Amino acid sequence: MTYPRNFSHIGLSVPNLEQAISFYSEVMGWYIIMEPSDVVEDDSPIGVMCTDVFGAGWGKFRIAHMATGDRVGIELFEFPNNEQPENNFEFWKTGIFHYAIQDPDIEGMVEKIVAHGGKQRMPIREYYPGEKPYRMVYCEDPFGNLVELYSHSYELTYSEGAY
Numbered sequence: 001m002t003y004p005r006n007f008s009h010i011g012l013s014v015p016n017l018e019q020a021i022s023f024y025s026e027v028m029g030w031y032i033i034m035e036p037s038d039v040v041e042d043d044s045p046i047g048v049m050c051t052d053v054f055g056a057g058w059g060k061f062r063i064a065h066m067a068t069g070d071r072v073g074i075e076l077f078e079f080p081n082n083e084q085p086e087n088n089f090e091f092w093k094t095g096i097f098h099y100a101i102q103d104p105d106i107e108g109m110v111e112k113i114v115a116h117g118g119k120q121r122m123p124i125r126e127y128y129p130g131e132k133p134y135r136m137v138y139c140e141d142p143f144g145n146l147v148e149l150y151s152h153s154y155e156l157t158y159s160e161g162a163y
Contacts, residue, residue: 009073
């Protein structure tokens with residue numbers, strides 16, 4: 001039977017685990033559910049799983065797990081040879097190019113993101129000017145990951161007859 005599955009978690013690669021934990025907890029309000037730890041390429045269950053995913057020769061990395069207010073997991077990875085891409089917004093390429101959060105105080109959230117080293121990529125825009133009060137904006141966290149902010153839920157923003 002097909003039914004809507006819940007979103008479990010997203011994995012983000014960051015250059016510094018401690019800085020990422022600080023940013024996401026202070027700005028987004030996310031909380032630690034598993035403290036930072038080292039994962040090494042070996043015969044342990046996690047080592048074998050990671051070799052299945054990354055292939056042989058990945059060596060080691062650091063990881064921490066956080067959760068959002070609606071219990072979605074945020075898996076943070078710090079790889080030793082982390083590289084910041086020259087262009088972090090290659091939207092034309094297949095794959096994930098942003099994540100989104102909801103906050104009715106978009107202006108306040110943008111200010112917090114910028115004050116903590118992130119960027120605002122565009123002005124705050126209304127989806128349905130004069131019809132519905134739904135607003136959005138794209139920002140960037142200090143690590144180059146794009147984050148979209150919504151004033152209302154995704155479902156409410158796109159459903160018919162909400163207003």
